Amino acid sequence: MSVRTLRIGLCGLGTVGQGVWKHLTADRPELEARLGVKLELARGAVRNPKKRRSVRIPASKLTTDALAIARDPSIDIVCELVGGTDLAREITLEALRRGKVVVSANKALICAHGAEIFATAREHGGRFLFEASVAGGIPIIKALREGLVANRFPLIYGILNGTCNYILTQMEERDAPYTQVLGDAKRLGYAEADESLDVEGWDAAHKASVLAYLAHGVWVRPEQMIVEGIARITPADFKNANALGFGIKLLAVIWRDFETNELSVRVHPTLLPESHVVAKVNGVFNAISVQGDVVGTTLYIGRGAGQDATASAVISDIVDAVALLRRQKGEMIDGDFIETTARRQAPPRIAPPEHIEGRYYLRLTVEDKPGVLSAIAAVTARQHVSIASVIQSPAERAGAASLVLTTHRSNERALRNTIARLRRLRPVLEEPVLLRIAEFPE
Structure with a gap:
């Protein structure tokens, strides 16, 4: 009996795309033996075919037309790795309308267009897999939709951005200011030239939106969240x-209160007890704590970004795509299952x-003179x-003092x-800095 060949197209051959191509090429014999199919890296879409890359790809396999890969009837699995939301959305919808399996690492795309993507997949029989969109090599999406499927989730929290975690780790260890550490992070390749998506919290917010959908079956937009970054944190x-x-x-x-049926999703700098295991996760690593009503608390730690970690998650989804195409895996991967499972109540x-x-x-920079603290206390009391x-x-x-207040529950x-x-108080000289204090179970 002949062995089926499944053809894979990669839309985008940047850092992650090259990692996928490299590892699929190296591991293909073992994967083929395990999966019972032949895997062919058929096409790769790039902006500049002549650009030097870390992997050798035949020129005949390159194209500048990513949509051509999505429309190609001979390609079974489309990997959307272009980033952004405009072209990525077109590629994804074009492929899904043709009943293909789409694998994506694009959390911004899912956050902005997830509902449309899953509706299109349902209508046309396509499938959308997105393990690499959150926490790099940590299999958190499979954990939520498969391994922990018997649970409801009152609380999920964690470190979802390795760039910010690296910056905060270095600031603390070196007693160095934010701007200096940010510059170092850019030179080392841990931060982008435009760092705002990371350090202002939006990257983590996109990932949190994906996790909230998986856990609770609803899309929470970043504008519905509390989103605060790290730029105003100081060594002090x-x-x-x-x-x-x-x-x-x-x-x-x-966080979800199942009694009141209210949900909040937020991203912000947080004070964690030094003894807490997540507080000990440093550098570019991510950590996610999931509290289930059946299993209790589970914790996932690993590299949250980088070529190899993200490529690992993409290839994991490609393996699932192969199983889907061979009809060996059921509906657990589909958006329908996520929504049906998450919505056990309204x-x-x-x-x-x-x-x-x-x-x-709460940190305040104030005039160093008598009566300031009493004026501040009067405001908080009101x-x-x-x-x-x-x-x-x-x-x-000069002539100023730093006041740090901690509060009881508010x-x-x-x-x-x-x-x-x-x-509005005249003695308050700078914008107040507000951080939350964690009260999570260990």
């Missing part, structure tokens, strides 16, 4: 946090700010924000109102 914040027994991490937090509502509760760290501790130290600017609306009123 690490010293203050350490004095309080905390480290600082940029975390994505997906879709959750987005929680209003007053229902998102926790403790807070908003029913109770102060738990105060740390006062000299500020970098809520996002009360803190927003507090900060709005503190800005």
Whole structure:
């Protein structure tokens, strides 16, 4: 009996695409033996066919027309690795309309157009696989949709951006300012030339949107989230946090109250107890903690980005695509299954700010003179924000002091109102810095 040949097209041969091509070429004999098919790397779409690449690809296999790969009836599996959302959306929809399997590492695409993509796949019999879109080589998507399928998820949180984690780690270890460490990260290739997507929290927000969909069956847009970055954190914040027994991490937090059926998704710098295992995850590594109502807490740690880690996840989806095409794997991969499983009750509502509760760290640069602390305390008292501790130290600017307040439990609306009123106080010299204090189970 002849062995079936499945043809794979790669739209995009940047860092990840080259990694996929390299590892599929090297591992193809073993994969073919395990899967019972022949795998052919049929075409690769690039902007510039003459550009030097780290892998040798025959010129005859290159094209500048990515949509031609999506439309090619002889190609069974289309890997969308171009990035962005415009061309990536066209490629994905074109391939799905032809009943193909599409593999994507594009969290921004899924966040912006996930509902349309899954609807198109359902209508035309295509499949959309996206393990590489979140946390690189960590198989978190398979864990949520397959391994933990018996669970509901009250809490998912973790480090989803390796660039920010590297910067924060270096700031703490070297007692170095943000701008210096950011420059080092760019030189080492850990940060893009335009770092804003990473350091302002949007990359993590896109990934959190994907995880929220997998866990709860609804799309939460970044504008519905609290999204804050790391640019205003200073070495002094690490010293203050350490004095309080905390480290600082940029975390994505997906919380659902199943009694009120409210959901919040947020990304922000967070003070984590130094003893917490996620607080010990440093450098470019990611970590995701998943709390299930049946299994309890599970934790996933690994490289969240980079050529090999992301290529590993893409190839994992290619293997699943082969199984789908051979009818060896069921509906667990389809968007229909995710939505049906997640919606065991009515879709959750987005929680209003007053229902998102926790403790807070607030740093103020103020005039160094009598009466300032009492004026600040009067503002917090009017908003029913109770102060738990105060740390006062000299500020970098002359004639100023740094005040760090920690609060008892409060809520996002009360803190927003507090900060709005503190800005109006004449002794407050700079924009307040607000960080959340984690209260997660170990």
